[in-house]
Amino acid sequence: xxxxxxxxxxxxxxxxxxxxxxxxxxxxxxxxxxxxxxxxxxxxxxxxxxxxxxxxxxxxxxxxxxxxxxxxxxxxxxxxxxxxxxxxxxxxxxxxxxxxxxxxxxxxxxxxxxxxxxxxxxxxxxxxxxxxxxxxxxxxxxxxxxx
Numbered sequence: 001x002x003x004x005x006x007x008x009x010x011x012x013x014x015x016x017x018x019x020x021x022x023x024x025x026x027x028x029x030x031x032x033x034x035x036x037x038x039x040x041x042x043x044x045x046x047x048x049x050x051x052x053x054x055x056x057x058x059x060x061x062x063x064x065x066x067x068x069x070x071x072x073x074x075x076x077x078x079x080x081x082x083x084x085x086x087x088x089x090x091x092x093x094x095x096x097x098x099x100x101x102x103x104x105x106x107x108x109x110x111x112x113x114x115x116x117x118x119x120x121x122x123x124x125x126x127x128x129x130x131x132x133x134x135x136x137x138x139x140x141x142x143x144x145x146x147x
Contacts, residue, residue: 003030003059003075004037006044006052018044018052019071020089026071029090030062033078043092088140 005028006018020027031037037054045051059075066073074090082088 001059002056003032003062004034004054004056005030005062006037006041007055008050008052010053010055017065020093022086022089026069027074028062028066028071030059030073030075032075036076036078036080040091040093047093049093085140088143092139092143 008016017028041052041054063073076090082091
């Protein structure tokens with residue numbers, strides 16, 4: 001099965017995969033529907049996040065990468081409807097992003113072509129805040145209104 005992931009600098013030595021940091025876990029989103037992945041990429045871009053590209057990959061390959069890196073792969077199926085706050089982040093990125101201005105430099109300083117090269121940029125994804133955030137609450141209300 002093919003899934004769609006968000007990659008930064010795809011095909012380069014500093015390639016990284018988008019991830020979310022949720023309760024101490026690094027979660028990589030695997031979109032079944034390419035339109036959902038494109039929409040999520042657009043939401044990241046709207047937050048002045050580096051623009052990712054949507055890449056179709058074999059799910060088994062992505063699952064293997066995630067297991068080896070200690071990440072959690074999360075499939076977002078077509079027609080997915082979130083049932084809790086954590087799952088709402090799978091539909092729209094949180095308002096607070098981790099600083100990713102130097103993720104390329106970190107990948108290069110780690111030896112460039114090292115096997116873990118894709119791991120460091122992936123950790124530079126998004127970070128959630130444990131307490132309530134008024135901007136995030138407003139976004140949740142708007143998204144719930146769409147559902």
